[in-house]
Amino acid sequence: MNKHILEQFLTDLKPLGLPLMKGEHLFFQGDQVENFYYLKTGKIKLIRNTIEGGQALIHVALAGESFAEASLFSSEYHCSAIAVSTSEIMRYKKSDLLVYLEQKPAAMKGLLKMFAQQVRDLRTVNEIKNIRSAKERVLTFISHEMNEDKELYLSMPLKDVAYKIGLTHETFYRELKKLEQARKLQRRDGFLKLL
Amino acid sequence: MNKHILEQFLTDLKPLGLPLMKGEHLFFQGDQVENFYYLKTGKIKLIRNTIEGGQALIHVALAGESFAEASLFSSEYHCSAIAVSTSEIMRYKKSDLLVYLEQKPAAMKGLLKMFAQQVRDLRTVNEIKNIRSAKERVLTFISHEMNEDKELYLSMPLKDVAYKIGLTHETFYRELKKLEQARKLQRRDGFLKLL
DNA sequence: ATTGATATATGATTCAAATCATATGCGGTG
DNA sequence: CACCGCATATGATTTGAATCATATATCAAT
Structure with a gap:
């Protein structure tokens, strides 16, 4: 479902294909956010290093999902992304995407809706x-x-x-x-x- | 912080003030979503009736917060809103707000950012x-x-x-x-x- | 001021999920 | 094919948070 929404409003932007080996890091916690990613195939694990030195699984992004969406508005990642299996990523330049969204309300509305769904899903799991x-x-x-x-x-x-x-x-x-x-x-x- | 964001991009829309007594329901789980609410003063509890007949606290909205944001894109509420203390609500017509956001990218971007923050906060609690x-x-x-x-x-x-x-x-x-x-x-x- | 409701506080006990241990199955890889 | 890593599976034991009970403090309402 997320898949269709994203593909719909990202078509006009030229993404960069990016293969990722199993176990490879896409980004590290603390890295500067320069790109926005969309997972075409494979599986990406988002983990956060906790204070006690442990690692917490935050999310498992599956094919057709975008992930670390919140990072669109922050300068650095608050988690690391690691490929669980061999994956194919679509990469968008963050600044390009932000400009694009500003010019296309329908696209931004789609993203907004997706975020709203995320919030509800998270509240459900919380409950x-x-x-x-x-x-x-x-x-x-x-x-x-x-x-x-x-x-x-x-x-x-x-x-x-x-x-x-x-x-x-x-x-x-x-x-x-x-x-x-x-x-x-x-x-x-x-x-x-x-x- | 949410306060400033919302006040910023909702200024052009004329909201309706709405006093709420302690214990009063603003809306019930299952109600049609016709409005978008912003809590000016007081405290609102969002609870969801669980399958087993219990009640689960989903969120406590405090002064300066909007709440049940996800309902903007759904036809009915998935939770009930009850005033914990005497509160003052700002009410926006949902359809008006959606049109407004579509016409003002900056406003929508602000809302998007707020949602992103929500997602991150929820993931933190989850962790x-x-x-x-x-x-x-x-x-x-x-x-x-x-x-x-x-x-x-x-x-x-x-x-x-x-x-x-x-x-x-x-x-x-x-x-x-x-x-x-x-x-x-x-x-x-x-x-x-x-x- | 009195009442009532709710939050805070703390003790005693229980019990179910975590933990530790170990085994098997299974998919990928050289 | 044989090996490795990981998911699945299940048993034995422990433990610490839930539960039950009760008391006091605090706040709101009349």
Whole structure:
């Protein structure tokens, strides 16, 4: 969905294709923001170095997504971007993009809408993380993300889903199994289906 | 900070003043979105009715903030707004605002920037909620919110802060006390100061 | 001033998720 | 093919935050 919005209003600007090897850094936390990126194919992990020296997963950008959008208005990145798998990036010069948006209200409105969606999604995850029970947490997450057929396509490893909703992967695996055994959930390949 | 941005680009539109008594609803979850609101004075709580019948605090809007920004692009509210204290609201007709933004790129850019900041703030809270240790969670939160003097003005009750970072208020009180006793934190009136 | 509601505070106990450990499966790579 | 790294999976144990209970302080309203 983000894909269409972005492709729509970025067509007039000539982006630069940029291949990225697995494990390669696109930018580092603290780097000056000179470009705006759009992920064509692959997967990009955004991590932030915490005070205690740890690393926190902030977001996993998937094919068709832009990422680190907030950096459009800040001079330096507040997180690092690392390719989880071999990826293809579209690169736009930040200054060009800002000028372009200023001249094309429809484009800016599209971006605004995308940001609004982001805010809502983040609030949803935030709310989910306040649910104490792992079981309820998992069920609530699936309910929010599933389609009309009550199916959820997993665009990332279960491990990352666990992190996203604030559970350890061990607990997440166990809860999935329990739900499956209780006939409340069905699993096949990359899908979860609520019953 | 949000205050200045909004006041700047909403000046040309004539808003409608709207007094709100404590406990009064501004809108209900599911209502059609016809207006965009800006909180002049007071405090507004945004709550969402969860599936299990519970209520989740999504956000506490303070004086000078706009809220439920995401609703600008959706037909109905996904949360309810209730005045925590007697408040004064500025009301803009949604359709008017959208037209206005389309005609004034600078205004839209301002809004875009505000949304970007929202996204970053939400990601920060998200990250904080993944910290298991209550002590580290509290410390990390304060570190992120404090000013240059390492002081944090509490614009909401400790209870709400606890909820914001995903702790029960009991645990939060206890951790504050422990940090105080360990001389890592100082408390006076509505301030927390890291030592 | 009295009342009522809510925030703050703290103790005792429980329990469920984190942690630690270990094993298997699986996809990519030389 | 064989190896490696990582995801998935599951068991045993621990622990610390949630829960339950109760008390006091504070603030708002009448």
